[in-house]
Amino acid sequence: MAQNFCPTSTTAETGGFTVQPQVCAGKPVTITGVPASLANIRYVYQYSGNGIPGGVATTSYIYTNPGSYTILQVAAGSNATGTFACRVVEVLPVALVSFSTTTCSNGVVRLTYKLDAETIRYNFLSINWGDGTPTSTVVLNGSTTTGTITHTYTGTAVNYVVQVSGSYTNACTSVPAVQNVKLQTTSVVDPNILALTSDATKATVDFQGPDGYSLELYQKDAGGIYAPTGLTGTSGGSFSIPANPATANCFQLVAKDACGGSERRSTEVCSLVITGTAEDKQNVLKWQPYAGKGGTFDTYRVYRNSGPPIFSARNQAINAYTDIGNITCNKSYCYILEAIIRNTTTSPTTVRSMSTCVSGSDNGSVVSPTSAYVSVQPNGVNVQATLPTLGLPSPYTLVITRADGAGSAFNPLGIGDDRSYLDATAQTNSQSYCYQVAIRNSCGALSKPTAPACTILLTKNPNGSISWTSASPYSNEPPQNYQVIFIDPVTGASDKKSLGNVTTYQPDPDSQVTQYQIAAINKAGIESYSNPAEVELGLRVFVPNAFTPNGDAQNQSFMAKGLMAFWDTFEMTVYSRWGDVVYNSTDKNTTGWNGEVNGSPATSGYYGYRIRVIDSTGRAFERTGQVLLIR
Structure with a gap:
């Protein structure tokens, strides 16, 4: 293995040199x-x-x-x-020293350094303030990570360059960290409370203050002494503090120079308290006059339901206002009182109270519906009201009363919160009904009812004519015109005929059984309908006198025609000239005789027929004659 040549307890150096440690x-x-x-x-x-x-x-x-x-x-x-x-x-290590500067009034600058794991090893900090004054030296102890040094510039310059270097004992010095410092040149203004807004649980204070100052909110206690709230900020922002909205809460904003200079205070700003009481068609509002000291009172404003101001006054002593602006029963009205305070050197202050709400009262007369009309429908009588555009209570209730025909007493029928009401109990085929509509506000006051509006009762007479009641279905005018409506009993299709102002009509004697209905029309074109009525007239059967079964798709068969929907039984028989039966059918939906006998074309000429029909009422119709077969 490789040998370590640095000396140990068993080895000794044989060379030698020195080097800075x-x-x-x-x-x-x-x-x-x-x-x-x-x-x-x-x-x-x-x-x-x-x-x-x-x-x-x-x-x-x-x-x-x-x-x-x-x-x-x-x-x-x-x-x-x-x-x-x-x-x-x-x-x-020779890392740059991190520092920040805060400029204060009167040329004072506060420098705050922060040391990290490398820069904390420096033994000294050297601060060159950039104004020619001696360098400031800070002796570090190896454990303190932050510190603050204050310096006052006395020259006329505004901009300076500050350099901070770290150094070691008997060693080296780091490259300096550099920052530009710009001194305050504007005059310092007092802090200002821009707005004070109250709600159910707190007061919100919007504020602004001079640069270089720390700001703190102070509140007046029960003894009239201002004490700090612990809420602090800089330059501008908003504070929220628990506060009783039923009492006036007073605040001041205190600005303290970050460099240890003297403090500055805003004017005193106090909250507003407004109360409301509902009286007949009016709401009475009261408040204590604005109590803040300092500044100049400018304006009171009262707002209702988030709308524009409904009241404005420039007299600080005013303490009441009565709102008589279209007060509706049981409608909620919420009010906010606002005061504007002017300050000499700062922006104006806006003070807004907590909202106070009252429920409107209205014990007087209620506006009536403009008109009403009625119309018979398959499921009852539709009562439709036209409501006034001004003065309508909100909320309101429609009260509908009914009488059994014109001249009878009116009795309560029902209520609604819409413009229409359906009377599903009316027997519209047997009698006419008259209706009146009134408006009731939420306090229980009832308007005058409309004039009666009566349904049109249509009846059929023994002579086959129809007639109807003349009482108007419109509460404010008679009909301008009546129309008779013809309804096809098979297809349901309808047609109309204008009748003017008459109240009777004689149906066409050639019709079979037809359903009729009457429509009244007023000046505005609104239609009111009667009950439908069926009028049964004579049974008729139509028979052609010739047919041509020649394959040209026209008149190919011989068949009786009429309102088959009312035919209960049917029989048609066709005879030859010698009396033989060539065709017979009891199916009213058949296409008829096609001109063949036993599958072969019959000869041209006249053939006799007999047709017998019994309708749904049991009445019989029989017709005989001849038909010409043409080839």
Whole structure:
């Protein structure tokens, strides 16, 4: 194994040299004191203890990294095996010193240094303030990691360069760390409370202060003495502190020079307390006048429900305001009182109270619906109200009453919180109903009801005509026009015919059974419908007098026609000229006789027929005649 040539307790040096025991990283180590008897000298500057590696003849070496290093000297001498010697060199770190500066008033600068694992090894710090004054020296004890030094500049310059170097006893000095310092040139202003806002649990203080000062919030106690709250900051920001919103809380902002100068105080700023009481159609607000000392009172403002100000006054002694602006029963109204305080040299202060809320009261009259109308629907009567655009309570309730026809007493029917109401209990096929609508506010006050609006009752008369009631379905006007609606009983399709102001109609005698309905129309074009009614008239069957089964897709068969939906039974028989039956069917949905007899085309000519129909009411219809078959 390789032999360690540095001397131990069993070996001895046979060479020799001297070297400085400590050197800074980046600085040269120089070999001196070498005996003249040595020749062929080589040096290993980072000897690891393993044998004799190659070396260099130079007597100077620069270590770049801090640490402890062994230098091995190997030379030819009187000893046949050569000579050797070892020395240990400690390479010291030369890291830059970290520091910061704070400028204060009157040319004062405070320098704070912070030492890390390398820079704490320095024995001294040297501070060049850049103004020609003697360098400041700080003796380090090897354990203190931070410190502060204050210096006062007396010259007329504003900008200076500060240099901080670390150094070792009997060793080297580091490269200086450098910072530019700019002295304060503006006059120092007092700290200022920009805003004081109260809520249910705390007060929030927005503030600003002069640079170079530490700021602390002070609060006035029950004895009128200001005491620190422990809330601190610099330059500007916001404090939150627990506070009773039912009492006026007063604060001051205290600024202390970071370099140990005198303190400065803001004006006194006190919170506002506002209370509210609901009276009939008005809310009464009261407060104690603003109590802060210092500054000049400017304006009171009162805000409602996050809207713009509803009140403004420039008299500090005013302590009440009554809000009469459209107060609605049971609606919540929340108010905030604001005060603006002007300061001579700083920005104005805004003080805002905690919100106080009251529930509106309204014991007087309530605005009525503008109008109402009714219309019969398959599931009942729809009552529709038109509400006023101004003065409508919020919230409101619609109160609907009903009478059994015009002139009858009105009785409560139901309530709703929408513009419409459905009366599902009305028997619209047997009688007319009249309705009135009123508005009730949340305090229980009820408006005057609308005039009656009555449903249209449609009835059929023994002579086959139909008639309907004339009471208006609109509370504020009569109908401008009636329309009769014809409804196809098979397809459901409908058609309309305008009737003017008459209240009777005679259906077409040629129709079968048709469903009718009446629609009233007012000036605005709003339609109100009656109940539907079925009117049954005579049964009719239509029979062609000729057909042409020649394959041209027209008139290919012979069949009776009519409103088959009302045919209960049906039979059609066709005879030859000799009385033989050539076709017979009881299916009303058949396409009829196709002009064939036993699968072969019948000859052209006249054929007799007999058609018999019985409708759903049991009435019978029979017709006989001749039809011409043309080929």
